[in-house]
Amino acid sequence: MTENTCEYFESGHRACGGCGPALAGRLITKAAGENTIVVASTGCMEVFSTPYPETVWKTPWIHSLFQNSAAVASGIEASLKRQGREEKVVVIAGDGATFDIGMLCISGMFERGHDVTYICYDNEAYMNTGIQRSGATPYDASTTTSPAGKLSNGNKRPKKDLPAILAAHGSPYVATTSVSTPKDLMDKVQRALNTPGPCYVQVHTPCCTGWGFDGCKTIEIGRMAINSGLWVNFEMVDGEIVKAKKVSRVPVDDYLKSQKRFRHLFRPSPKTEEIGKIQEIANRNAEKYGIDIKPFH
Amino acid sequence: MLQIMEGSHAVAEAVRLCRPQVVSAYPITPQTHIVERLAEMVADGDLDGEYICVESEFSALSSCLGASAAGSRVYSATTSQGLAFMAEVVFNVAGMRQPVIMTIANRALGAPLNIWNDQQDSIFLRDSGWMQFYAEDAQEATDLHFIAYKVAEDHNILLPAFVCFDGFILSHTYEPVDIPSQEEIDAYLPAFNPYQRLDAKKPMSFGMYATPEYYEEFRYEINAAMQRAKDVIRKAGAEFSEKFGRDYSGLVEGYRLDDADTAIVAMGSVCGTVKDAVDEMRDAGERVGLLKIRAFRPFPKEDVREALKGVSNVAVLEKNISLGSGMLGAVGLEVKDAVYGSGSSVHSYVGGLGGRDIRKKVVKTLAEWARQGKDDCFFGLREELL
Numbered sequence: 001m002t003e004n005t006c007e008y009f010e011s012g013h014r015a016c017g018g019c020g021p022a023l024a025g026r027l028i029t030k031a032a033g034e035n036t037i038v039v040a041s042t043g044c045m046e047v048f049s050t051p052y053p054e055t056v057w058k059t060p061w062i063h064s065l066f067q068n069s070a071a072v073a074s075g076i077e078a079s080l081k082r083q084g085r086e087e088k089v090v091v092i093a094g095d096g097a098t099f100d101i102g103m104l105c106i107s108g109m110f111e112r113g114h115d116v117t118y119i120c121y122d123n124e125a126y127m128n129t130g131i132q133r134s135g136a137t138p139y140d141a142s143t144t145t146s147p148a149g150k151l152s153n154g155n156k157r158p159k160k161d162l163p164a165i166l167a168a169h170g171s172p173y174v175a176t177t178s179v180s181t182p183k184d185l186m187d188k189v190q191r192a193l194n195t196p197g198p199c200y201v202q203v204h205t206p207c208c209t210g211w212g213f214d215g216c217k218t219i220e221i222g223r224m225a226i227n228s229g230l231w232v233n234f235e236m237v238d239g240e241i242v243k244a245k246k247v248s249r250v251p252v253d254d255y256l257k258s259q260k261r262f263r264h265l266f267r268p269s270p271k272t273e274e275i276g277k278i279q280e281i282a283n284r285n286a287e288k289y290g291i292d293i294k295p296f297h
Numbered sequence: 298m299l300q301i302m303e304g305s306h307a308v309a310e311a312v313r314l315c316r317p318q319v320v321s322a323y324p325i326t327p328q329t330h331i332v333e334r335l336a337e338m339v340a341d342g343d344l345d346g347e348y349i350c351v352e353s354e355f356s357a358l359s360s361c362l363g364a365s366a367a368g369s370r371v372y373s374a375t376t377s378q379g380l381a382f383m384a385e386v387v388f389n390v391a392g393m394r395q396p397v398i399m400t401i402a403n404r405a406l407g408a409p410l411n412i413w414n415d416q417q418d419s420i421f422l423r424d425s426g427w428m429q430f431y432a433e434d435a436q437e438a439t440d441l442h443f444i445a446y447k448v449a450e451d452h453n454i455l456l457p458a459f460v461c462f463d464g465f466i467l468s469h470t471y472e473p474v475d476i477p478s479q480e481e482i483d484a485y486l487p488a489f490n491p492y493q494r495l496d497a498k499k500p501m502s503f504g505m506y507a508t509p510e511y512y513e514e515f516r517y518e519i520n521a522a523m524q525r526a527k528d529v530i531r532k533a534g535a536e537f538s539e540k541f542g543r544d545y546s547g548l549v550e551g552y553r554l555d556d557a558d559t560a561i562v563a564m565g566s567v568c569g570t571v572k573d574a575v576d577e578m579r580d581a582g583e584r585v586g587l588l589k590i591r592a593f594r595p596f597p598k599e600d601v602r603e604a605l606k607g608v609s610n611v612a613v614l615e616k617n618i619s620l621g622s623g624m625l626g627a628v629g630l631e632v633k634d635a636v637y638g639s640g641s642s643v644h645s646y647v648g649g650l651g652g653r654d655i656r657k658k659v660v661k662t663l664a665e666w667a668r669q670g671k672d673d674c675f676f677g678l679r680e681e682l683l
Contacts, residue, residue: 035497039363050505060495062366062503064359064389071356075319075363075371076495078347082318082369087497105359108352 008034010056014048018215020205020222021045021094021121023179025056028092028119028203031186032193034059036088037080039073041097042066044128044207045121060087067101069093070109073116088193091118096126099135099160110169110198117192117199120162123207131210135160138230139281140274141261143210148264153274158281166200167239173197174236178204180222184233184245191235204231212260221258228255229282229296232289244289249296252279299475304435304467305330307474308374308400308460311442313344314482315398318369318489321349321360325379326412327464328402332374354379358386358399365395366503368494370446373397376464377404377418384422390457391426391519393504394492396449397457398442399427402464403565403616405651413652414464416565416616420593420627426519428458428526429594431564435472437591438462440543443477443486447533452492454526456519463566465652477541485540523595530592548597551604553579554586559664560605562588562632563614567655571614574660585664590628601635611636611643612667614655618647624673642667648676 008029015022021044029038040046040063049056050063064072069091077089093102098120109116125143126132133146139158142148146155167174173195175188185203192199206222208215225231227247234244253275256262265271265278286292302310309331312320320339322332338344347364351357354375361371375383380401390397401419405411419429430445432438438460445458462468477485493501507515527548534545552572554560561571568589578585588604590597605611615626622630629645636643646663649655659677666676 037367037495037497047506050502052505052507052511055502055505057502058500060497060500060503062363062495063506064362064393064504065385068355068359068362068386071351071359072363072366074349074351074356075321075360075365076367078319078321078349078360079364079367079369079371082347083367087495104353105356108356111352112350 006030006034008058010058013056014051016209016215018208018218020179020207020218021123022048023218024121024185024203024205025049025092027179027182027185028090028189029059031189032088032090035086036090037062037076039069039076039089039091041069041093041102043094043097044123045092045094047128066097068105069097070102070105070116070118074109074112074114077114077116089116090193091116093118093120095120095122095124095136096134099162106166107169110166110171114198115196117189117201119189119201119203121203121205123205123210125210127207127210139278140265142264143261153271154264163200163202163236167236171198171200172238173199175200175234176202176204177233178222178226178231179206180219180226181233188235210261212263213258217258224255224258228252229286229291230255230278232285232291234289241289244291246291246293248293249282249286249291252282299473301471302474303330303469303471304438304462305402305469306334307435307439307476308442308462309334309338310476311439312372313338314477314479315372315442315446315486316370316488317346317372319347319349319361319364319371320373321351321357321364321371322373322375323351323354323357323379325354325376327404327468328374328376328379328400330468331400331402354382355386358383358390358397361397362386362390362393362395365397366393366495368491368496370489371397372399374400374402376402377406380418380422381406387422387425387427392515394455395457396455398445398449399457399459400442401459401461402468403461404464411651414466414616415650415652416461417618419459419461420617423594423627426456427594428456428592430458430460430592431590432460432462432467433566433568433589435467435470435474436543438467439474439476440537440541440545443482444530444533444537444545447486448526448529450489451529454522454529455492456522456526461565466566481540485537526595527597545591547600548592549600549604550589550591552587552589554588554604554608556584557586557608558584559610559612559668560586560588560608561612561614561660561664562590562628564590564593564628565616567614567616567649570655570657571660574657577657578661578664583664593628596631598635601632602639605636605641606639608641610667611641612663613643613645614660614663615645615647616649618650624675629673642670644671645673646676647674653677
């Protein structure tokens, strides 16, 4: 990583205190540098960063719709190519824009092989519209459209494996990272930008409002996700996993207990069977990506 | 030099002469022949631009938006379901003031599924902020592309435009067409000079969100640009006629309207049929004329009022229907508004939907109905099916 002291994501925006995506926006643009065109999707980051006539973006920035950033970026890339310009094109979109409504455009962009880096800031639900579930919402998380109730433990399906889907499109570089590992995040963004073709970076961005934790704990919660195995920082090159962050794993309980979205799993008493299912997800992750430093008990 | 060519291929030639730097399109009947021909031109090096084979119409227009914002002249084409699928981006392109030109090979919208011509598809986006031009024949479809780019890219306008021509009736029919030379078009249409573009050397934010304190002014500005566009279209059309000898200086075109007591109002290819019918009615001593509307957006209200001055009976031949408005098509609503208070009686006759043929005898019947004051209705219905 080259050191860059410049900021391209100014302060003074309207994000919640402790916002994971705001931190991601700052780190991504810092890593990408000034020669970058940012394409945004409708979502938290677009809304808190660009209330007309104000903007926090110091690089060229464009937002069109919720679901079309990959297609807009495709056009920008083609246009730059035609003009002989060498700016990098980076999409920064939330999980709703990426996992759900934007899939058609994303699939098209990756299949056509545009030289664009697509970065998803993954806060695991539709946050700016009021915390509704998305395809990135983890199993058993309570959201306003997957509420825990007498007959429900929250979101009924595990998180969609989007990195695998995009790797299957022939992407040369797919990576996951977290705002709680800023150097890793910036390294991966730069690696994606320096890899020709459509690259994908998924950034875990804890959301204090949507997940229900104190805004001063964003980084801590992100680290807990990694240490539980529910979030894995890994890299795929040409479809193969080449690197994954190793951890001395701890049970998922503390991570779950730290957030209101999983509160129903512990009240009035711990639902051990459900928590066991979530532990299984972490265990499968650990096995798939080989992250355990020592055997986990 | 006149060449016999398919309407779609004539449009593709026009597009090539406009030198788009990025073409992005998804094939759909009856637009397909345009984009196939453009793909061939790119493959042969006859069109020096990027051709993006997108996975959908939604991405076609989205990528055009991005390419335009990055500073390239762009082009797309679609029809019917494809245009409906693009609808969200259609509004967005206009709101972001990108001068995108898109050919619409007009086709009916489902359901029921129908691939044939009417004008419902472009009409349903009449309030989107795109200019809308309608061509009578392949020559006009060709020429309107040059004019459309010139108007759309004018820094006082910066609005996108549909160039509409009737699917199959024009897109798949062979006609003699005069295709200008590249030198002639280069002299008429300068290279794209974007008002603003995405540029790392001069960073700007495009497409921000606007609160109630700001949103309304953006809509006001689009409407103001639409109003300004009327004169810019007239000027671009007049310049075109000076250079090429074909007159597009008006947003409407009158045919034998002087001294007429009855007028047919129409848009698109049916105007040719109406002209023939008018000639025959004139031969029979009837004082009938045609008012062809070439620009539906911006709607030339003053021109329509002026052209229909002294006309008692107006029959608007509609290839669309504004469902629920009381049997009126969208064109009739506009014409009624334009002549309000002038004493003309306007009747909206809906037909030719989903590709049903409109013949001279139908046109004559509508002129007669208008004289009789027969009110808004469908024509040519198969009564046995109702």
